[in-house]
Amino acid sequence: MAKENIKLIANNKKAYHDYFIEDTYEAGISLHGTEVKSLRMGKCSIKESFIRIEKGEVFVYGMHISPYEKGNIFNRDPLRIKKLLMHRAEINKITGKIAEKGYTLVPLKVYLKGSLVKVEVGLARGKKLYDKRQDIAKKDMRREAEKDFKVRNLY
Numbered sequence: 149m150a151k152e153n154i155k156l157i158a159n160n161k162k163a164y165h166d167y168f169i170e171d172t173y174e175a176g177i178s179l180h181g182t183e184v185k186s187l188r189m190g191k192c193s194i195k196e197s198f199i200r201i202e203k204g205e206v207f208v209y210g211m212h213i214s215p216y217e218k219g220n221i222f223n224r225d226p227l228r229i230k231k232l233l234m235h236r237a238e239i240n241k242i243t244g245k246i247a248e249k250g251y252t253l254v255p256l257k258v259y260l261k262g263s264l265v266k267v268e269v270g271l272a273r274g275k276k277l278y279d280k281r282q283d284i285a286k287k288d289m290r291r292e293a294e295k296d297f298k299v300r301n302l303y
Contacts, residue, residue, distance in 0.1 A: 157265075158192040158258040165280065167254060167272035173242070175206065175267050176233035177258075182219035187265055189216075192258050199232065199253035199269060201243055206232040208255055208267065232267060245271055 163169070179187070186192070191214035199208050208230050215223040234242075245251050250273050257268040275283075 152261050155260040156257060157187055157190055157260060158194050160194045160197075160254065160256050162195055163254045163256055163270060163272065165275075165283070167252070167270070167274055168279075169256070169270040169272050170251070171245075171271040172256065173234065173238055173269045173271070175269050177208070177265050177267050178231040178233060179213075179265060180224050182216040182223050183213050184265060185219070186213050186216040187258070188260070194255045194258055197255050199255060201239060201246065201253070204236070204239060204243075206234055206239060206242075206253075206269075208232055211255065211258075232269065234269075242271060250274060 193212040194210075197208055197210035197212075199206060201207075210227060211230060212226050215226055242253065246253065252272055252274070254270050254272050255267050256270045259266055259268070
């Protein structure tokens, strides 16, 4: 099988900072014509977005897709609620996990896989403030180590 052509549109770095990502799922997304054209141009933001499961269906809230310039009357509301397309078994499994305390769903990436728009959904557990501080400290230590290594290799 040939390697799929994947082009990243939007990445949610804040999710990795605010949550421990336990598991990831790939979901399709239900869009209208001008939204797809806008996504192909890379005009999407998922920084403030979140995902809910309602009546056995998965919806993403707060995902901003900028209106397509040449779309005129066909453009939709940029912040409209969009349905994610997942298998029933996956939705049931995620629903069971979310029923546990502290789990939530967050969008991690929006990308084009071939000609299809996909959303990577993460099953996440919230970080406490001290966890975030530990991550920042680790990142700083790694950065310092890389800097020292670079300086040593120059001489």
